[in-house]
Amino acid sequence: MKLLSALRIAGSGLMAQRVRLNISSMNLANAHVTRTAEGGPYRAKDVVLAAIPLENEAKAKLSEVKVVEIVDDPSPFKEVYDPSHPDADERGMVKYPNVDILTEMVELLSAGRAYEANLTVMNITKTLALKTLEILR
Incomplete structure (x- = not known):
């Protein structure tokens, strides 16, 4: 593998993980x-990632990662009974975001570790x- 290809792959990984960290935050x-x-x-x-084959690297079958899109999570909102809340409906139910704190923390850890791994690849290549x-x- 060419050194520039390794840098390009690791660089694309850094960018993708940065987006994952930003979205999770x-x-x-x-x-x-x-x-x-x-x-x-x-x-x-949620972040949708895809493996895109590198140009001029058809024999090696190398791919870089790209952010395809950022999509809304389709899961339902959490409903909590709180009639005193200003956003409560006529039944006293308040809709809260569909953010799962534990899932987001795992996502942050995973993206952080992947970012570190790509940074290590770049340093070793250098x-x-x-x-x-x-x-x-």
């Missing part, structure tokens, strides 16, 4: 928002390139 920050500008409670977001240049001198 946004979900956690809005976990109790019952009223948004669009109306209704905040709806959790070290290999520098050692190669030293040998060639």
